[in-house]
Amino acid sequence: MTAGDGAACLVVSPHLSRALSHAALIEAAGWSASTAAGGLHALTQIEREKPRLVTIDPSLEDLSPADLHEILRDDPATAETIVLIPGAQRPSRYGGPFDVTVPAGLTAPDGLALALQALGGAGAPRWHDPESAALSGELGSLPLTDILLCAQELQLSGLLLIYHGVQPAHLVLRRGEIIDAECGDRPAPQAITHLLSSRAPGDFRFHLMPPDPLGAYPRGVNTPTSRLLMEAAVHEDHAHATPNQSALEAS
Structure with a gap:
């Protein structure tokens, strides 16, 4: 996976294998991707790389997905960063114009495809279709x-x-x-x-x-x-x- 150098997407997950596999799917679809093991690590990565898309694992531990989402939305530098938090449980503030909402029952590639589609461009995968x-x-x-x-x-x-x-x-x-x-x-x-x-x-x-x-x-x-x-x-x-x-x- 791309480490630093302004990767377009950041996958945040405490599960290394899952983070790497989701980042690999993103890269196979044509975007650069890096990973972060937790919320605090993610904030460091985000400040340095300024990714356009951040995907947040619902099982994040050091910072809850809600806390990380709130920090991103309250910072003018990341207020328009596209955020994907898959799963049924999402922060109460989730659902704004830059939040990717994935209906329950869809697979991880479905969610990634919807998030990459939100980045714009004709090359987004259509795994959700x-x-x-x-x-x-x-x-x-x-x-x-x-x-x-x-x-x-x-x-x-x-x-x-x-x-x-x-x-x-x-x-x-x-x-x-x-x-x-x-x-x-x-x-x-x-x-x-x-x-x-x-x-x-x-x-x-x-x-x-x-x-x-x-x-x-x-x-x-x-x-x-x-x-x-x-x-x-x-x-x-x-x-x-x-x-x-x-x-x-x-x-």
């Missing part, structure tokens, strides 16, 4: 494993966005390989295991991206996708066999 997806549908009719098998066979790169329940999720793929996964607060390896083993209904969208901009993306998932899919198939077979086996034992 269902019409821009190369593939979309219901997970009930097309299982996640089948989608990933197709992506692997065709060596597709991009974002697979998953919408189910209160925890939307997303996967990042490069040439058919899963390189990152985000679902709730789970680390990436746990997130992909959870998603592959979940049978929860929902919708999905796949947005294509060029593979080269994802070359610098920090890998959160290091297990080969073929192995992940094989393990998911074994888990699925075991889940189907267990009820039948229990019935035989009971008889």
